[in-house]
Amino acid sequence: MEREEVLKKITEIARDVFDNAEVELKEETTAADIEEWDSLSHLNLISDIEDAFEIKFTLAEVSKSKNVGKLMDALIKHMGEKR
Amino acid sequence: MYSFKELRKHSKDQAEGEIKKLALLGNVSTQFLATAIRGYAFLEGLPLSVYDADYNQMEPQLLDPDSEVYCFCPDCILLWIATDKLYEEFLDLSPEVRPEFAASVMSKIMMYWDLISQHSGANILQMNFTEIDDKALGNYSCKVGSTFAYQIRKLNFMLSESMATRRNVYPLDILSVQIQLGNGKFYDAPLYYNAKMNVSMNALPFVAKAVTDVLKALAGRIKKCVVLDLDNTLWGGIIGDDGVDNIEIGELGRGHVFTDFQRWLKELKECGIILCVCSKNDESTAKEPFEQHGEMVLRLSDIALFVANWDDKAANIRLIQKTLNIGMDSMVFIDDNPFERNLVRQMIPEIEVPELPEDPALYLGFLQEQNYFETASFTGTGSDRTKLYQAEFERTKLKVSFETIEGYLESLGMIGAAKPFEESKYSRIAQLTQRSNQFNLRTVRYTEADIQSIAHDPDYVTLYYTLKDRFGDHGLVGVVIMKKKNGDELFIDTWLMSCRVLKRGMEEYIVNCLIREARKLGYKRVYGEYIQTAKNSMVKDIYKEMGFEEISENNYVMDVDKYKENKNYIKEME
Numbered sequence: 001m002e003r004e005e006v007l008k009k010i011t012e013i014a015r016d017v018f019d020n021a022e023v024e025l026k027e028e029t030t031a032a033d034i035e036e037w038d039s040l041s042h043l044n045l046i047s048d049i050e051d052a053f054e055i056k057f058t059l060a061e062v063s064k065s066k067n068v069g070k071l072m073d074a075l076i077k078h079m080g081e082k083r
Numbered sequence: 084m085y086s087f088k089e090l091r092k093h094s095k096d097q098a099e100g101e102i103k104k105l106a107l108l109g110n111v112s113t114q115f116l117a118t119a120i121r122g123y124a125f126l127e128g129l130p131l132s133v134y135d136a137d138y139n140q141m142e143p144q145l146l147d148p149d150s151e152v153y154c155f156c157p158d159c160i161l162l163w164i165a166t167d168k169l170y171e172e173f174l175d176l177s178p179e180v181r182p183e184f185a186a187s188v189m190s191k192i193m194m195y196w197d198l199i200s201q202h203s204g205a206n207i208l209q210m211n212f213t214e215i216d217d218k219a220l221g222n223y224s225c226k227v228g229s230t231f232a233y234q235i236r237k238l239n240f241m242l243s244e245s246m247a248t249r250r251n252v253y254p255l256d257i258l259s260v261q262i263q264l265g266n267g268k269f270y271d272a273p274l275y276y277n278a279k280m281n282v283s284m285n286a287l288p289f290v291a292k293a294v295t296d297v298l299k300a301l302a303g304r305i306k307k308c309v310v311l312d313l314d315n316t317l318w319g320g321i322i323g324d325d326g327v328d329n330i331e332i333g334e335l336g337r338g339h340v341f342t343d344f345q346r347w348l349k350e351l352k353e354c355g356i357i358l359c360v361c362s363k364n365d366e367s368t369a370k371e372p373f374e375q376h377g378e379m380v381l382r383l384s385d386i387a388l389f390v391a392n393w394d395d396k397a398a399n400i401r402l403i404q405k406t407l408n409i410g411m412d413s414m415v416f417i418d419d420n421p422f423e424r425n426l427v428r429q430m431i432p433e434i435e436v437p438e439l440p441e442d443p444a445l446y447l448g449f450l451q452e453q454n455y456f457e458t459a460s461f462t463g464t465g466s467d468r469t470k471l472y473q474a475e476f477e478r479t480k481l482k483v484s485f486e487t488i489e490g491y492l493e494s495l496g497m498i499g500a501a502k503p504f505e506e507s508k509y510s511r512i513a514q515l516t517q518r519s520n521q522f523n524l525r526t527v528r529y530t531e532a533d534i535q536s537i538a539h540d541p542d543y544v545t546l547y548y549t550l551k552d553r554f555g556d557h558g559l560v561g562v563v564i565m566k567k568k569n570g571d572e573l574f575i576d577t578w579l580m581s582c583r584v585l586k587r588g589m590e591e592y593i594v595n596c597l598i599r600e601a602r603k604l605g606y607k608r609v610y611g612e613y614i615q616t617a618k619n620s621m622v623k624d625i626y627k628e629m630g631f632e633e634i635s636e637n638n639y640v641m642d643v644d645k646y647k648e649n650k651n652y653i654k655e656m657e
Contacts, residue, residue, distance in 0.1 A: 040114060043274070047284040048088060059273040 001079065006072055010049055017045045027069035053079060087115075087284045090122025090291060100130040103302065105294075106152045106205070107135040108144055109163035112279040116163070119291035127295050129302065138279060145198040153202050159301070160199055161208040161255070161294065164192070166235060167281040170215050173231050182228040185238035193245060196252060207252045208297060212239050213261040213269070213281075253297055253459065260289045263452065292454070300459040306435065307409050309351065310400055312418035313362040313369055313391075317341060317381065319443065323364055323521040323582065323618055327371045333378035340443045345380035347447055352385055356456060357407060359388040361399045361416070363585060365521075365620060366391040393621055395488055395586065396423050397430035415455050419443070420583060421554045422495075429491050492587055492652040495552040499589070500656040501596035504538035504545040511559050512547055515579060520618040523579040524611065524625070527564075542567045543576075544600060548593055550584055550653065560584045563597050571607040578611070588651030594629045598646045606643060613637040 001009075011025040018036035031037040037045075046062050049055075049071075055078035065071040105120070107113040117135035124131035134155045136144050141162070144150045152160065173184055192209070199207055216224060216232040224230040239258065246252045261269045264286055271283035282290060299305075314321045318341045319331025331338040332345075352358050358381070362369050369391035373383045383389065388406060390399045396418070404411055411433035418424050419439055428436045440449050504512060513531040520526065529537070537543045548561030561584075564577035575597070580589060601609050611626045613619075614637070623637075629649055631639035 039278075043115075043278055043280075043284075044091065051086075051088070051285075057273065059276050062273055062277050 003072065003076065006076060007068070009052065010068070010072070010075075013048045013052060014045060017041055017048055025068050027067065027072070029068045030066060049075065055079060055082065084292070085123065085126065085288050087119060087287050090119045090126075090288055093122040093125045094118045095121070096125040097132075098125050098128045098130040100128075102130045102132050103159070103298065104132045104134065104155060104157045105208075105298065106155055106157035106160045107133065107163065108141050108152060108160060109136075109165065110139050110141060110168045111163065111165040111281050112138050113163060115280055115284065115287055116282070116290060116294075119287040120294050123288065123291040123295045124298065127299065129295060129299055129304075131298065141195065145195055145202075148202045157203065157205045159208050159298065160203070160205045161210070162192070162195060163210045164188075164212070165281045166213045166215050167275060169212070169235070169238075170217070170231055173234065178229060181230075181234065184231075184234040185241055188238055189241045189245060192242070196249060200251065205251075206301065207249075208255050208294065209242070209246060209252050210255045210257045211242055213258055214239075253301070255293055255297060257290055257293065260286065260293060264289060296454055296457040297459070300457040305413060305458055306356070306415055306455045307413040308357040308359060308387075308403075308407060308415070309348065310359045310361050310403060310414060310416045311348070312420065312423065313360060313364065313372075315419045315443070316417060317345060318372060318379075321582065322372060323368050324518045327375050330372060330376070332372070332376060337443070338378070340446070342378065342380060344443070344446055347451075349380055349385060351456060354456070354458075354461070357387045358385055359403050359407075360386050360390060361396055361403065362391045363393055363396070363582060364391045365618070368521075368618060393586065395426065397427050397488070400427060400431060400434065417450070422552070422583075422587070425554060426488065426491055429494075430488070489652070495554075495587070495652070497550060497552045497587070497653040498656050499592050499596075499653040500549045501546045501593070501600070502549075504534065504547055506535075506538075508547055508559060509534045509538070512562050515559070515562055515581070516577060519579040519581070520616065521582050522585065522622055523577075523616075523619050524575070524622055525577060525614045526616050526619060527577050529577075537564060544573060544604065546593075546597060546600060548580075548589070548596070549656075550589060557581070557584055561589065561593050563593060565597065565601070565609070568610070570605075573601050573606050573609045575609065575611045588653050590625065590629065591649035591651040592653040595648050595651070598641065598643055602643050602646075609641045609643060611639045611641070613639075 007025060007027070011023065014025055015021050015023045018034065018041060020036055023034060031042065046057060050057060053075060055075065057074060057078070061071070061074040065074060107117055113135045117133045121131065121133050134152065134157065136152055141164075144152045147153075169188060173181065176184065196207055199205060212235055214232070214235055218224070219230055220227055224232040227233060243254070246254055269283060269286045270281070274280045274283060311317060314323075319337050320329060322330055332341050333339070334342065348358060360369070366389070370383065370389065372379050373381065373386070388403050390403060392399070400414070400416060404414060411431055412435075415435045415437065416424070416427050417437065417439065418427070424436050424438070427434060435455060437450060437453060437455075439446055509531050513529050513534045516527065516529040516534075538545055544565040544567070546563040547559055548563070550557045550560050560581040562577060562579050563575065565573040566576045568574050578593070580593065598609060611631055613623055613626065615623065626639035627633060630647060631641045634640050
């Protein structure tokens, strides 16, 4: 899956979790940029991404990914491990 | 089971009706559980408002009479003391006091109960404890009082004993969820360290189900009655065809499965659940195993109402419900046959109809997992209402009300086929002639060799019938053998049909096809005969019902040119 495609897919998940169809994710987007993105919805987002891509983030990736790009790095790494 | 995502989506929805209030208090994060419970309650139609107190606020909330939890005026307070936290506390204790750990936690919990009873009228939902074994001494931990594995098990036992003394405390068995799912699914370590959530997101729906089940029981929504099919549900095989000596029941082979299933049903009966039978059978045949088979666990005295006839099951269940005078939503209908299950589900949406697994070995585990029989009280054994209902049934003998099932039959999308005998089917056809006793007009038995020679004999006209519908393929379900009397006339030597497809238009379809076949071959008249046996009384008037003319007792004729097709909902295979 191309990086762009991954971004598209997690944007869809984020729109669903944040219940806001306007949400646009970019590589540099952080939680501070999106009003609905709090510590609780963060966990929902992580859990839905894990289920959708059938991967599991590590504790550090969940708590330390500073922006969407970093989260995608981790995600793509796990997807590679699956193969 | 619903996913957490589905529950989250419905967590803001509210079911209609009188709203009950539930407050959550825990030493771990309860927000996600609150979300899951809200969603689950909505999907189960339980009007519920959930208050979730901040993380680790148990004592301040319970001690202060004006706390948020008490001001919320809850009907129930759920106390969730997570084992993970207890384990950390345990390890911080000095080893000498560890053997007293369970007792000290128990006295703290009893203090919580006392505080709640003092400040509120709420019922208490008390979670028991999941298990952690840190393998400090390996298996040996089990017999050393200062290990956590020993103390947590002791605590669960003490908790059960203490709850038994308190009327307003209701257990919530999260331990059984852990056992059901296994640690791999139940825990999510990163989630615990990240968010103080000691249960994985995917395990939350199971915990929410347990909570909702208890709340439903507290609201009076309980199951009171199980309605049971017989053949291939209570025993293996078909009593009408196999006979009492050949059905599978007892400790040997597959019979063991059915014996254990009956043991569990008997246990339900002893816990106050009413057992009823609803079977498509002759009543006397259906009762034979209960009266004569030495290895049946259930006896007629265990069955409150015994309904065995050839009417449709939805009508029979209505009869049972009226006689017992209980709500349809308090009944569970157990039947191995998908056709019957779907008919009942469609005609009576309120009744619970579990989608049984195909393998009878899996019935028990599946039904137990559904947790249908949650209760909020137990009066002990001896409250046997079975006899009472038996008497009531004898007195009233309500007339069965026939419902129109035509719409249902139409919706099934049934597809039938009638073909002359072919080689690959000989053994199945022979087997049917040997085994079918009930829907069998003359009960002539044939071997495979007989069938083969009949198939090749120009003096015979043969047809075998298959049926499928949107729920599955029933395979070869009917056999007709017609013998040539002369150039104009045929005699129906054999007509048999599997009882699994009874009363859904297959009888009509079979006759339509055989008359068409006779017409195609240039015959003018078709003769039929009914020969009575001990088991085939269900078909004694079938020729008359299908429009044949009676010429003498049990002998009938149909004029092929005057035949009017019998109505049914079975379409011809393309």
